[in-house]
Amino acid sequence: MPKPEPHPRPVPYTRCGPHTRLPHTRLAPQARWATAAVATGAFCVQWDSFALSPALPVVRDALHGSATATPWVVSGYLLAAGSLMPVAGRLGDLYGRRRMLILGLSLFGVTSVLCALAPSLPLLVAARVGQGAGGALIMPAGLALLTNTCPPGRARRVTGRALGLAGLATVCGPFLGGVLARSVSWRAVFWLTVPLALAAALCARRAAESRAPDAGPSLDAAGAATATGALACLARWLEDTAAWGWVAGAVLLGALFVRAERRSPAPLVDLALFRNRPYVALTVAGAVANSAIVALLYVVPLMLQLMLQRAQGWSGPAAGVALLAPAAALAAGGPTAGRVRPAAAVPVMALCLAAAAAALGACEHAAGTSALLLASTGAAAALGVAGGLALTGTQAAVRRERAGEASGVTKAVMTATAGVGLALTGTATTSSGGRPSLALPAAACLATAAALVLVRVRGRHRPGRRG
Numbered sequence: 001m002p003k004p005e006p007h008p009r010p011v012p013y014t015r016c017g018p019h020t021r022l023p024h025t026r027l028a029p030q031a032r033w034a035t036a037a038v039a040t041g042a043f044c045v046q047w048d049s050f051a052l053s054p055a056l057p058v059v060r061d062a063l064h065g066s067a068t069a070t071p072w073v074v075s076g077y078l079l080a081a082g083s084l085m086p087v088a089g090r091l092g093d094l095y096g097r098r099r100m101l102i103l104g105l106s107l108f109g110v111t112s113v114l115c116a117l118a119p120s121l122p123l124l125v126a127a128r129v130g131q132g133a134g135g136a137l138i139m140p141a142g143l144a145l146l147t148n149t150c151p152p153g154r155a156r157r158v159t160g161r162a163l164g165l166a167g168l169a170t171v172c173g174p175f176l177g178g179v180l181a182r183s184v185s186w187r188a189v190f191w192l193t194v195p196l197a198l199a200a201a202l203c204a205r206r207a208a209e210s211r212a213p214d215a216g217p218s219l220d221a222a223g224a225a226t227a228t229g230a231l232a233c234l235a236r237w238l239e240d241t242a243a244w245g246w247v248a249g250a251v252l253l254g255a256l257f258v259r260a261e262r263r264s265p266a267p268l269v270d271l272a273l274f275r276n277r278p279y280v281a282l283t284v285a286g287a288v289a290n291s292a293i294v295a296l297l298y299v300v301p302l303m304l305q306l307m308l309q310r311a312q313g314w315s316g317p318a319a320g321v322a323l324l325a326p327a328a329a330l331a332a333g334g335p336t337a338g339r340v341r342p343a344a345a346v347p348v349m350a351l352c353l354a355a356a357a358a359a360l361g362a363c364e365h366a367a368g369t370s371a372l373l374l375a376s377t378g379a380a381a382a383l384g385v386a387g388g389l390a391l392t393g394t395q396a397a398v399r400r401e402r403a404g405e406a407s408g409v410t411k412a413v414m415t416a417t418a419g420v421g422l423a424l425t426g427t428a429t430t431s432s433g434g435r436p437s438l439a440l441p442a443a444a445c446l447a448t449a450a451a452l453v454l455v456r457v458r459g460r461h462r463p464g465r466r467g
Helices: 029-050 053-063 072-095 097-117 121-149 152-183 193-205 221-239 244-263 271-275 277-309 316-322 324-338 342-364 369-396 400-416 420-431 439-458
Strands: 013-015 021-023
Touching: 029 072, 029 097, 029 121, 029 152, 029 193, 053 072, 053 121, 053 152, 072 097, 072 121, 072 221, 072 400, 097 121, 097 193, 121 152, 121 369, 121 400, 152 277, 152 324, 152 369, 221 244, 221 400, 244 271, 271 277, 271 400, 277 324, 277 342, 277 369, 277 400, 277 420, 277 439, 324 369, 342 369, 342 439, 369 400, 420 439
Parallel strands: none
Antiparallel strands: 013 021
């Protein structure tokens, strides 16, 4: 006589809405490995985006480079990463997100070694372009992998935690990179990422594979070429706004991209994605927030340096340690964004940008170091949540099988427009007699917050479709 089945244990529930109760699920081991891989990979990408900027004079002297060619050590990396992300996201949907993540981490690790060993500036720039291509694969594929590997109720929080570690690298990168370049060598900036990329690749191998079931048979080559070219032209123009030829190239290639996507049976980017109003609103707002973060990271250290020169009693190392407060606030933004419900993403984004505008204005009028650090910490906290929402919110606004495509477009827009923040501070600096300013980034955040409120009010009875 068979034994009776044991009575199943009650499943704990987590309330996620006023009338909805879903089972509280723990992350499977494969999802944990995926989280570790994406978090570590995102840290590497952001670290090499910002850590080398203060070391450029050291690199130029060591490799005997010219003043015009040296900035390409940073620009080449960002240009490759930003322009290739839509293609990278689509490749993950087509051929497997875990596979593309491992490929990106491997490429990133190998090119980091080449960067560290580069004997000349041209070879360093070439290796940095390859490193940017690896970073382009890591971010969209990694975000899409988390979205599809984790349970729907946990994916946002897990993604937010991974972005928090990346945010820490964003803020600490310039300070620690400068310290490494002065005390050890500029090559140490690259050697640091080699074991991290290797560890992330090993973690990714233990994650579960996922791909879009209806992604199509092959990559849309025409869409990939025109999208990459248009984004590259846009990024180059944002670096030099007087070069209007890049604008013409971006417009022409953009028009060819739209034409190619309309004719393709399996487009690189489904144009219906741009009719998804929550997705578009969060992507644009995320680009503004990312630009403001870059401006904040540029202006606040300069303002602090000016205050230190006025003998306010702070030593250089103490000021560097004090900047850890904005770093922690920015890093906490990712986990906080992961707790925001998808329906609340747009209004919370508007609130964050409005708060960031007020805090950036306070930075502009700070009378002392304590006031400046307090205001910059508030701005970093608000912008950290806004930047995290741009990624967690857009992933929740589209179908899970299109996560790679959506994350690729969002990250490409945010990366390509990152230099806008510096352009705004440069304009403001000229108008204020040489003093760095956050007035224009603050105005951009406030205007975007107002636009989000208007979009929310108009779309309350006409919700955007999930792309």
